[in-house]
Every structure is written in C-alpha cells, then in structure tokens.
Amino acid sequence: MPIYEYRCNQCDKEFSELLLNPNAIKKVRCKYCHSPNLTRLISSFSVHQAEESRLAQFDTSKPRGDEFYKDSRNVGLWAKKRMKELGVDLGSKMDEIVEKGRTGKILDEYDK
Ligand SMILES: [Zn+2]
Numbered sequence: 001m002p003i004y005e006y007r008c009n010q011c012d013k014e015f016s017e018l019l020l021n022p023n024a025i026k027k028v029r030c031k032y033c034h035s036p037n038l039t040r041l042i043s044s045f046s047v048h049q050a051e052e053s054r055l056a057q058f059d060t061s062k063p064r065g066d067e068f069y070k071d072s073r074n075v076g077l078w079a080k081k082r083m084k085e086l087g088v089d090l091g092s093k094m095d096e097i098v099e100k101g102r103t104g105k106i107l108d109e110y111d112k
Contacts, residue, residue, distance in 0.1 A: 002018070002019050002020065003016050003017070003018050003019075004016065004017050004019055004025070004028070004040060005017075005040070005041040006028065006030070006038040006039065006040055006041060007038065007039045007041055008030035008032065008033065008035055008037070008038055008039075009035070009037040009038060009039055010030060010033050010035035010037050011030060011032050011033045011035070013030065013031075013032045013033075014041070015030070015031045015032070076099075
C-alpha cells in the first residue's frame, strides 16, 4: 500500500495519505488547514524513533530504496546492523566509520 506521510509547513501537523494514483501525489493538501506547503516524511518509524529501536526493526535481508538513504540518519545503519548480526563489535570505531560515511569524509579516504 502506498502510504505517504507528510508534515504541514503551515500548521506543523503530521498526517498520512493513502495514494493509489501516482498523479494524486501532486494534489495532496494538509488535512487540517488545506495548505499545499508540505514536507514529505520518509516513514513514521525512521523519523520518530531513536537509532537503537530503528536498528532493532531494521531488516538487512531486504533491499532499501533511494528514499531510505535520503534520510542521512539511515546511512551506515545497515552496516551497523550487519556487524551486530555477524557478532562483530567495532564499538566506537564503527561509529567513527559511520560518521565519516554520513559526512562524506569516507570518500576522502578511498582516494588515498
Ligand atoms: Zn496544515
């Protein structure tokens, strides 16, 4: 089911919309004040939960779409989860690597 979540930039309320027709996406209005000025949210679970609980729900066996990676907090999450599943504990080192990945600094190191 294509359910999209939005936050209204006008009244700051959040709501979800079931969109069966792709053309309807452009016509979405705030349910409360009918403003078209909306921010699309990635998904309720990735936005509202702390990293630990997001990690717990994270299924590394499923492919992730582009939308997933538009939330920079999700970058590195997969690697972290995978490491945990494999029983590898890199501790703060892993956080360091993930942080580099998030900020793009990891690319600098590949150049060397
Ligand atoms: Zn509104």
